[in-house]
Amino acid sequence: MRVMHIATAPAPAAAYRERLSPSLWTLLSAAVVAPMVALVFVPLNSVVALLAGVAVAVAFIGLLVATSPVVAVRDGELFVGRAHIPVGLLGDPVGLSGEDARAARGPELSGTAWHVLRGGIDPVVRVAVLDEGDPVSEWVFSTRTPERVVAAIRRAQAGAR
Known part of the structure; x- marks a missing residue:
């Protein structure tokens, strides 16, 4: 057999x-x-x-x-809600909480930023978009664990190089 x-x-x-x-x-x-x-x-x-x-x-x-949005990093891409972008087109991500997160969600939020902000979730991640052809300058999105999101993006960026 x-x-x-x-x-x-x-x-x-x-x-x-x-x-x-x-x-x-x-x-x-x-x-x-x-x-x-x-x-x-x-x-x-x-x-x-x-x-x-x-x-x-x-x-x-x-x-x-x-219908709640999902934040995910997989297959070399960052997914937030229905939008996604290759991590190779992103700059260094920064996790913010407290007063810094409030400022990023409010007075410092650029008019060209793409954002998914949820009430009741204080921390945010802010990451610049490096693609010259993209009209979006940065992504700003809510997350309960900004350190883990930042680490996952950095790992994916290291794997994409």
Whole structure:
């Protein structure tokens, strides 16, 4: 009997991946939709009202989480939401938090910057775009772990060289 071994390359794992899901307070605020929907259906039937309220709240919260942007570094590219750019076209990334992050999100945010900023997530990463033909000067995006994003971008940049 002859045994064949098929070598398969492992799927490349994401060097970094994070979903910018809504904060707990946002999710709790969204859950307020349940009693509002239930009140609409109470005149029909209290059981139907309860089920409708819970179903709508679960669907609404699920939609909030499912449509949250994802930050990822994989296959030599940085992905933020639906946008992506090769890491070879990026400068040195900088992770910011506290007052520096507030300034980067506000007064220092360039009109030519591309950004994904989420309320409730304080830290940001700022990285210049080196491509002369790109009208975007830099990417500024929220992340809960700026050190890990910066390290992943730098590792990907080192691997691209």
